[in-house]
Amino acid sequence: MNKNEFMDTLLKAAKEKGIEAAEIYYRAGDNFNARAQRGVIDHYEVSSSCSLSFRGMVNGKMGFASTEAFDEQAIAFLVDAVIESAALNEAEEQDEIFAGDEKYPDIEEETDDLDQVTAEEKLALAIKAEKAALDADPRIGQTEGVVIMTENGQVALRNTYGLNLTNAQRFYAAYAMPIAKDGDSTAVGFKLSYGRKLREFDAEKLGKDAAADAAAQLHAEPVASGEYRIVFRHDAMQSLLQVFCGIFSAERAQQKMSLLAGREGEEIASPLITIMDDPLRKGGLATAAFDGEGSATRTKAVVEKGVLKTLLHNRRTAKIQGVQTTGNAMRSGGMHVSPTNFYIVPGEKSLKDLLRDMGDGLMITDVSGLHAGANPISGDFSLLAKGFVIRGGEQAEPVERVTVAGNFYQLLKAVRAVADDLDFPGSPIGSPSLDVGILTVSGK
Amino acid sequence: MLQTRIAEEVLAKAVSTGADFGEIFLEDQTETTISLKSGRIETVQPGRTHGAGIRVFVGTQAIYVYTNDTSREGLLACAEKAAAAVNGGKGCKPAPFNVVHAERPEEIRLLPTEVKASAKAEKVREAAAAARAYSDEIVQAQVGYLDRVQDVLICNTEGTFVTDRRVYTRLNVSAVASDGKENQSGGMNPGGLMGFEIFDGRIDPAYCGKEAARQAVTMLHAPVCPAGVFPVVIDNGFGGVIFHEACGHSLEATSVAYGISEFSGRLGEMIAAPCVTAIDDGTIMNEWGSTHVDDEGMPTGRLVLIDHGKLVNYMIDKLGGRRMNMAPTGSGRRQSYAWAPTSRMRNTFIAAGEDDEEEMIAGMGEGLYAKYMGGGSVNPATGEFNFAVNEGYWVKDGKIDHPVRGASLIGRGSDVILKIDRVGKNCVQAQGMCGSVSGSIPVNVGQPMIRVSSLTVGGR
Numbered sequence: 001m002n003k004n005e006f007m008d009t010l011l012k013a014a015k016e017k018g019i020e021a022a023e024i025y026y027r028a029g030d031n032f033n034a035r036a037q038r039g040v041i042d043h044y045e046v047s048s049s050c051s052l053s054f055r056g057m058v059n060g061k062m063g064f065a066s067t068e069a070f071d072e073q074a075i076a077f078l079v080d081a082v083i084e085s086a087a088l089n090e091a092e093e094q095d096e097i098f099a100g101d102e103k104y105p106d107i108e109e110e111t112d113d114l115d116q117v118t119a120e121e122k123l124a125l126a127i128k129a130e131k132a133a134l135d136a137d138p139r140i141g142q143t144e145g146v147v148i149m150t151e152n153g154q155v156a157l158r159n160t161y162g163l164n165l166t167n168a169q170r171f172y173a174a175y176a177m178p179i180a181k182d183g184d185s186t187a188v189g190f191k192l193s194y195g196r197k198l199r200e201f202d203a204e205k206l207g208k209d210a211a212a213d214a215a216a217q218l219h220a221e222p223v224a225s226g227e228y229r230i231v232f233r234h235d236a237m238q239s240l241l242q243v244f245c246g247i248f249s250a251e252r253a254q255q256k257m258s259l260l261a262g263r264e265g266e267e268i269a270s271p272l273i274t275i276m277d278d279p280l281r282k283g284g285l286a287t288a289a290f291d292g293e294g295s296a297t298r299t300k301a302v303v304e305k306g307v308l309k310t311l312l313h314n315r316r317t318a319k320i321q322g323v324q325t326t327g328n329a330m331r332s333g334g335m336h337v338s339p340t341n342f343y344i345v346p347g348e349k350s351l352k353d354l355l356r357d358m359g360d361g362l363m364i365t366d367v368s369g370l371h372a373g374a375n376p377i378s379g380d381f382s383l384l385a386k387g388f389v390i391r392g393g394e395q396a397e398p399v400e401r402v403t404v405a406g407n408f409y410q411l412l413k414a415v416r417a418v419a420d421d422l423d424f425p426g427s428p429i430g431s432p433s434l435d436v437g438i439l440t441v442s443g444k
Numbered sequence: 445m446l447q448t449r450i451a452e453e454v455l456a457k458a459v460s461t462g463a464d465f466g467e468i469f470l471e472d473q474t475e476t477t478i479s480l481k482s483g484r485i486e487t488v489q490p491g492r493t494h495g496a497g498i499r500v501f502v503g504t505q506a507i508y509v510y511t512n513d514t515s516r517e518g519l520l521a522c523a524e525k526a527a528a529a530v531n532g533g534k535g536c537k538p539a540p541f542n543v544v545h546a547e548r549p550e551e552i553r554l555l556p557t558e559v560k561a562s563a564k565a566e567k568v569r570e571a572a573a574a575a576r577a578y579s580d581e582i583v584q585a586q587v588g589y590l591d592r593v594q595d596v597l598i599c600n601t602e603g604t605f606v607t608d609r610r611v612y613t614r615l616n617v618s619a620v621a622s623d624g625k626e627n628q629s630g631g632m633n634p635g636g637l638m639g640f641e642i643f644d645g646r647i648d649p650a651y652c653g654k655e656a657a658r659q660a661v662t663m664l665h666a667p668v669c670p671a672g673v674f675p676v677v678i679d680n681g682f683g684g685v686i687f688h689e690a691c692g693h694s695l696e697a698t699s700v701a702y703g704i705s706e707f708s709g710r711l712g713e714m715i716a717a718p719c720v721t722a723i724d725d726g727t728i729m730n731e732w733g734s735t736h737v738d739d740e741g742m743p744t745g746r747l748v749l750i751d752h753g754k755l756v757n758y759m760i761d762k763l764g765g766r767r768m769n770m771a772p773t774g775s776g777r778r779q780s781y782a783w784a785p786t787s788r789m790r791n792t793f794i795a796a797g798e799d800d801e802e803e804m805i806a807g808m809g810e811g812l813y814a815k816y817m818g819g820g821s822v823n824p825a826t827g828e829f830n831f832a833v834n835e836g837y838w839v840k841d842g843k844i845d846h847p848v849r850g851a852s853l854i855g856r857g858s859d860v861i862l863k864i865d866r867v868g869k870n871c872v873q874a875q876g877m878c879g880s881v882s883g884s885i886p887v888n889v890g891q892p893m894i895r896v897s898s899l900t901v902g903g904r
Contacts, residue, residue: 037702040505041505042504042505042506043505043506043508043784044505044506044507044508044529045507045508045509045510045784046508046509046525046529047509047510047511047782048510048511048512048513049495049510049511049512049782050512051512063488064487064488064489065489065490065491066489066490066491066492067491067492067494068492068493068494068495068512069472069492069494069512070512074492077490077492081490084488084490084560084561085487085488085489085490085561087562088478088485088488088561088562088565089485089486089487089488090484090485090486091484091485091486092484119529142702142703142704144702144704144825179704179825186706186825186826187826188823188825188826222900225671225672225673254482255481255482255584255586256482256583256584256620256622256627257584257620257627259625259626259627333477333479333487333489334479334486334487334489368821368823368828368830369819369820369821369829369830369831369832369852371819371821372818372819372820372821372830372831372832372852373818373820373830373831373832373852373902375628375629375832375850377620377627377628377629378626378627378628378629378849378850379627380668380849380850382669382832382850382851382852382902382903382904383830383852383902384828384829384830384852384854384902400826400828401828401854401855401856401900402854402900402902403671403830403852403854403900403902403903404902405668405671405850405852405902405903405904406904439904440671440903440904441671442671442672442854442900442901442902442903443900444673444900
């Protein structure tokens with residue numbers, strides 16, 4: 001059965017079995033992924049895959065099911081599973097199948113050249129980037145690989161009210177991970193590039209920048225344990241924001257999993273902090289005119305000059321709180337809430353100026369183990385970190401094997417300066433570098 | 445799942461342009477997830493994962509193509525894409541299939557697909573109710589239930605043609621305690637390579653709920669952990685995550701075969717303290733990380749990694765074996781057909797030793813006793829690892845003094861396994877999901893109580 005036929009048959013079968021309203025959320029993707037290592041392509045992957053999430057209202061309650069098989073058997077499975085699932089749903093406030101908004105925002109489409117670049121050309125780019133990394137510095141003897149990938153993804157949302165929406169997401173990404181060795185010291189560099197125009201991708205620059213990143217970290221040592229003034233560079237700050245952005249979800253707030261519940265209108269961050277959720281951002285990786293339940297999306301400030309303006313909502317969480325949805329529904333298992341293109345608005349100072357103003361302290365450039373060392377429920381974090389000592393406002397020796405610990409809620413309030421270097425490192429979530437005041441560092 | 449005649453045709457196509465190895469991995473999985481929040485079942489989601497991956501090798505180069513279309517035409521189209529990506533190569537003549545069904549030591553008494561969702565929901569409610577009942581400070585109990593029945597077929601040009609059924613059941617309980625200003629959480633996540641009979645004695649939902657709640661409430665009233673370098677005692681069970689992160693990943697061919705791991709080229713050397721013996725065992729009945737055959741069709745086994753401090757084995761998949769000129773160890777695993785397999789851990793643990801648990805703490809002076817660990821991660825190239833302590837206690841003068849929260853432990857794998865100076869007697873297994881280049885897979889970690897003579901404790 002072809003996919004359109006399958007979807008039509010499924011919606012019809014749902015009606016016949018007494019499902020009052022039903023909706024299909026369909027995702028499909030054609031992906032390419034290759035890795036160069038030691039001058040050859042050692043891993044090459046292509047795929048063509050799709051999945052279908054189905055939900056339906058039975059006796060006023062929502063049931064869910066999903067499939068990757070698209071045969072007759074799958075239709076019977078989905079319909080029966082939704083009915084069984086709905087019967088067990090006890091949520092006080094139910095999700096709804098939405099008939100659709102009158103108008104959806106226009107998305108400024110960016111052209112791409114992904115279809116014009118052949119597989120051979122992509123492989124050559126990966127090999128070129130790896131060679132550039134290896135040639136850049138005699139201390140780079142090998143790499144963990146240079147990966148190049150392209151993604152061509154589509155989403156379709158269809159329901160029994162006749163709503164039929166589609167969105168496409170096409171981009172490339174490439175990253176390099178060279179290994180620098182000098183004496184006993186080993187360091188792994190990382191640089192990533194992504195976008196829609198592969199012909200504009202500078203493979204040589206990626207390799208060189210990644211090599212420089214690795215070399216700069218050589219001979220890093222822990223600093224003494226203590227309290228330090230800290231600047232989180234944009235990439236490390238982005239990692240933090242990514243794990244903690246869930247605190248802005250109304251769903252989590254209503255489940256008492258976020259301390260921002262009921263605090264709209266209050267000052268929750270430094271007046272220097274403005275946070276935007278912008279689903280219409282040109283070229284954003286989460287750019288879309290509709291959300292996971294078919295609501296029109298819109299750009300909004302979540303935090304404006306330190307004041308919490310709104311949490312992020314889907315239709316259900318909005319109904320519970322008596323407000324309008326913010327168009328942040330996300331379909332994953334059930335219906336949840338997720339940010340779109342979500343970022344801290346940049347300031348006017350350069351990172352250099354931020355460091356100069358700080359004087360002495362640490363610049364953190366990388367944090368790892370976020371799934372373990374950062375607790376989105378308490379806001380506490382204690383993370384393995386890397387970076388540089390900042391002495392007299394200048395970048396000095398590299399630092400590793402330290403932890404930096406604090407609490408994200410307190411960190412938002414403690415921000416002393418925001419740099420102008422907003423970046424989205426292959427993610428819809430972005431941040432500029434921030435001077436966050438004093439944090440505890442554990443080292444030697 | 446697939447006729448041998450079609451499998452032959454697809455493999456022949458895949459290796460037609462010079463590949464010297466071809467493989468089909470076909471999967472059909474039915475799963476159910478249930479989630480409860482705020483005292484109510486919110487979603488019950490039955491799902492079906494279905495697809496196939498075709499892999500070919502040209503020497504040490506791997507090409508992987510996957511699809512949801514497992515019809516003859518779909519598979520042939522995949523094979524054609526794989527063949528088209530091959531550039532030269534000596535080719536191979538596919539061997540005739542030896543058709544087998546993987547041996548399964550366990551008996552599945554209650555296949556999850558034959559258990560009503562309402563019975564599963566009951567277990568979820570029981571855990572949540574127990575968490576709520578523990579204390580007024582518990583403001584949220586979230587419980588997730590997961591089961592999977594994964595049917596796979598793995599065949600290749602070396603004559604392997606094996607079918608297998610893997611049945612998993614797991615309960616995830618998390619509790620949040622709050623005093624209005626601060627939140628702390630606790631969790632329990634038991635599971636097994638078992639059907640719904642896991643609830644007949646092996647998983648007690650009420651105990652899990654209560655224990656998650658106890659952790660959360662304990663941590664709510666704990667001051668933050670001090671920062672610095674201290675001796676650390678790590679309790680049994682999930683404490684084994686220290687070996688998993690500090691050493692396990694660095695013994696996988698995924699990093700060893702490339703010479704990237706800090707343990708590359710060190711077989712036969714003393715890499716750990718003599719009290720440390722570490723094992724990766726896929727054969728333990730009903731354990732979460734156990735396998736019958738790996739995802740490359742090779743029978744599972746028990747592999748000693750470190751014998752009294754000496755490195756004796758790596759975990760090796762087929763491709764890693766080609767790179768290392770060593771035999772694979774049945775360690776090829778993947779999340780699903782959408783991932784090419786690579787070398788991964790199964791049930792990986794530090795074996796029981798002879799040291800006395802009470803002496804370990806009594807003799808440590810000042811330091812940290814980590815009762816429950818959270819997850820962690822490692823960079824095998826540098827060996828730098830980190831993991832979180834979910835429930836910790838500060839030890840003063842050899843006595844447990846007070847609970848501490850927010851601690852993490854960091855270090856370099858090769859240092860820390862040399863600094864283990866005590867290994868207790870009672871080895872316990874615990875369940876986790878391990879993420880790596882071939883996706884997220886079920887694994888056990890495990891150990892008896894151990895002591896590390898000095899470790900960097902991240903706190904505030």
